[in-house]
Amino acid sequence: MMTPVPGVEGFMYPNEVELQWSLLIVLYPYITGLVAGAFILASLERVFRVKAVKPTYRLALLTALAFLLVAPLPLQLHLGHPERSFEMYLTPHRSSAMAMFGFVYLWYLLVVLLAEIWLDYRADIVRMAAVETGWRRWLYRALTLGSMNISEEARAVDDRVGYWITIIGIPSAFLLHGYVGFIFGSVKANAWWSTPLMPIVFLFSAMVSGIAAVMLLYMAAMYMQGKKVDMLCLDTIAKYLFFVFLIDFSLEMLDLVHRIYEADESFRSLDFMVHSRLWTSQVVIQIVLGTCVPLALLAAVLVWRFSETARKRMYVAAGLLTLVGIFAMRWNVVIGGQLFSKSYLGYTSYKLDFATREGLLPAIVLMLLPFAILWALVKLLPPWKPEEGDRDGVCPAAP
Amino acid sequence: MQGRWKDSIHLIRPAAVFLAGLLLFLVVRAYIVPPTFGQYGHYRGAVLDEVRARPVKYAGQETCAGCHVEETEVKGKGKHATVACEACHGPAARHADDPGSMRPMKPEGTALCAGCHEMDTAKPKWFRQVNTKEHMPGMKCTECHAAHSPALH
Numbered sequence: 319m320m321t322p323v324p325g326v327e328g329f330m331y332p333n334e335v336e337l338q339w340s341l342l343i344v345l346y347p348y349i350t351g352l353v354a355g356a357f358i359l360a361s362l363e364r365v366f367r368v369k370a371v372k373p374t375y376r377l378a379l380l381t382a383l384a385f386l387l388v389a390p391l392p393l394q395l396h397l398g399h400p401e402r403s404f405e406m407y408l409t410p411h412r413s414s415a416m417a418m419f420g421f422v423y424l425w426y427l428l429v430v431l432l433a434e435i436w437l438d439y440r441a442d443i444v445r446m447a448a449v450e451t452g453w454r455r456w457l458y459r460a461l462t463l464g465s466m467n468i469s470e471e472a473r474a475v476d477d478r479v480g481y482w483i484t485i486i487g488i489p490s491a492f493l494l495h496g497y498v499g500f501i502f503g504s505v506k507a508n509a510w511w512s513t514p515l516m517p518i519v520f521l522f523s524a525m526v527s528g529i530a531a532v533m534l535l536y537m538a539a540m541y542m543q544g545k546k547v548d549m550l551c552l553d554t555i556a557k558y559l560f561f562v563f564l565i566d567f568s569l570e571m572l573d574l575v576h577r578i579y580e581a582d583e584s585f586r587s588l589d590f591m592v593h594s595r596l597w598t599s600q601v602v603i604q605i606v607l608g609t610c611v612p613l614a615l616l617a618a619v620l621v622w623r624f625s626e627t628a629r630k631r632m633y634v635a636a637g638l639l640t641l642v643g644i645f646a647m648r649w650n651v652v653i654g655g656q657l658f659s660k661s662y663l664g665y666t667s668y669k670l671d672f673a674t675r676e677g678l679l680p681a682i683v684l685m686l687l688p689f690a691i692l693w694a695l696v697k698l699l700p701p702w703k704p705e706e707g708d709r710d711g712v713c714p715a716a717p
Numbered sequence: 718m719q720g721r722w723k724d725s726i727h728l729i730r731p732a733a734v735f736l737a738g739l740l741l742f743l744v745v746r747a748y749i750v751p752p753t754f755g756q757y758g759h760y761r762g763a764v765l766d767e768v769r770a771r772p773v774k775y776a777g778q779e780t781c782a783g784c785h786v787e788e789t790e791v792k793g794k795g796k797h798a799t800v801a802c803e804a805c806h807g808p809a810a811r812h813a814d815d816p817g818s819m820r821p822m823k824p825e826g827t828a829l830c831a832g833c834h835e836m837d838t839a840k841p842k843w844f845r846q847v848n849t850k851e852h853m854p855g856m857k858c859t860e861c862h863a864a865h866s867p868a869l870h
Contacts, residue, residue: 330839407742428738
C-alpha cells in the first residue's frame with residue numbers, strides 16, 4: 319500500500335515533491351521586469367521624442383536603478399552560500415545561462431543606467447555641489463567626478479552621448495529581461511517553461527509592469543508633493559500601457575492557443591493543472607483581474623470621455639491590477655512549472671513559509687526595499703525642479 | 718577643435734572610473750582565482766592531487782573476496798551478487814591492511830534492508846520492495862532472509 323504524501327496527488331518523482339524555487343525566485347523576474355519596463359518608458363521621451371511623458375523621464379530612470387539594485391538580492395537570499403555567487407564573475411562558465419546573466423546585469427547597471435543618470439543629472443549635481451552644505455556637499459562633489467564644466471556646449475555633449483547611451487540601452491533592456499525569459503524558456507525538460515516565446519512574453523510583460531509602476535509612482539509622487547498631475551503625460555502613458563499590454567496579452571494567448579492546438583504529451587497534465595491548482599492564480603488573478611479588467615479600463619478611456627478625476631481613478635485601478643496580474647504571471651511561471659511531475663502523472667503543492675529565509679516576510683521586505691532606495695534617490699537627485707513651475711503648475715523634468 | 722575637446726573632456730572621468738573598476742576587478746581576480754583553475758577543465762587542477770592524497774577508506778570487493786571466500790561464494794549465487802561487501806559493512810580499508818585493528822560493522826538488518834527495499838512508487842517495478850510495517854510487523858528481516866543470499870531460509 320502506498321503511503322500518501324501531504325500535498326501530493328498522483329505520481330511524483332521523489333525530487334519533485336518539494337519545490338526548489340520559491341517565492342524569492344518569483345520576485346527575481348518581477349523586479350527585473352520593472353527595471354526593463356521603467357527604462358523603456360524613459361526611452362520613449364529620450365529616443366522616440368514622446369515629449370508628453372517627459373515629467374516621468376527622470377523618475378523612470380531612478381525607478382529602474384532602485385529596482386535594479388534589488389534585483390539580484392532575491393537570488394542571493396535563495397542561495398545557501400550567497401558569497402559564492404560572485405564566483406560566476408571570477409570564473410564564468412559559458413554554458414551557464416545564469417553566469418552570463420551576471421554580465422548582462424553589470425553591463426546594464428554600469429554602462430547603461432548609471433552612465434545615463436550621471437549624464438542627465440550632471441548639471442544639477444554640479445549646481446548642488448555649489449549650494450549644498452555638510453555631507454551632501456561632499457557627496458555631490460564626489461558625484462561630479464571633479465568636472466564642474468556645465469557650459470551650454472558641455473551639456474550639449476552630455477545630451478548627445480546620453481541619447482546614444484539610451485539607444486544602446488533599449489536593446490540592453492530587451493536583453494536584460496529577454497534573458498530572464500530565456501533562463502526559463504531554455505529549460506527543455508520543463509514543458510511549462512520550454513517555449514521560444516518565453517523571452518518575448520517576459521519582455522512585453524516587463525514593459526507592461528514597468529510602465530504601470532512608473533505611472534503609479536508618478537501619481538503618488540505628485541499627490542505626496544501636493545502638485546497637479548500632468549494629465550497629458552498620464553493619458554499618454556496609459557495609452558502606451560494599453561497598446562503594450564495588448565501585444566503582451568496577444569502573445570500569451572498565442573502561446574496558449576498554440577499549446578492547445580499542438581496538444582503534445584504534456585498538454586493533458588498542464589491543462590489539468592491550470593484547471594485545478596493554478597485556477598485562482600492564473601485564470602482568476604492573472605487573466606481576468608490582472609489583464610482583462612485593466613485592459614477594459616484603459617480601453618474605456620480611449621473610447622469614451624471621462625472626467626479628469628474618473629480617469630485618474632481608472633488609471634490607479636488599472637495600474638494596481640496590472641502589477642498584481644504581472645506578479646501572478648511570474649508566480650504561475652515559476653511556481654506552476656514545479657507543481658507537476660515530469661511523468662505528467664502527478665502534482666505537488668507549494669507551501670509558503672512566513673519568517674524563514676525564503677518566506678513571505680523576506681519577500682515583503684525585498685519588495686519594499688526598492689521603494690526605500692527610490693525615496694533616497696529622489697531626495698538626492700530630485701526628478702522635478704520645484705522652482706521652475708510649468709504649465710498648470712506641473713513640475714517638468716530638467717531639460 | 719580645442720573648445721570641443723574642453724567641453725567633452727569630462728566624459729573621460731566616468732570612463733576612467735569604469736576602467737579603474739575593471740582594473741581592480743582583474744587584479745582581485747588574478748589574486749583570488751587559484752592558479753591551477755582551468756588546467757584540465759572548469760575546476761581547480763590541484764584538487765585532483767588533494768583528492769588523491771586523502772586516505773583510502775574502502776578496500777574494494779576483490780580485497781574482501783580474497784580472504785572471505787565462503788561468504789563471497791554464497792553472495793555470488795544469490796540476488797545480492799552485485800552488491801559490494803562494503804555497501805552494507807562499511808569502509809574496511811583499515812581492516813584489510815591490518816585485520817586486527819578494526820572489525821567491519823555488523824549492520825542492524827531491518828533499517829539497512831529498508832534503505833533499499835522499502836516500498837516506493839518511484840522505484841522500478843522489477844526491484845523487490847515491501848512495506849516493512851505490513852510485511853513483517855515486529856520482526857527482523859534476517860529472521861526469514863539471509864543477508865548474503867536473501868531468498869527465504
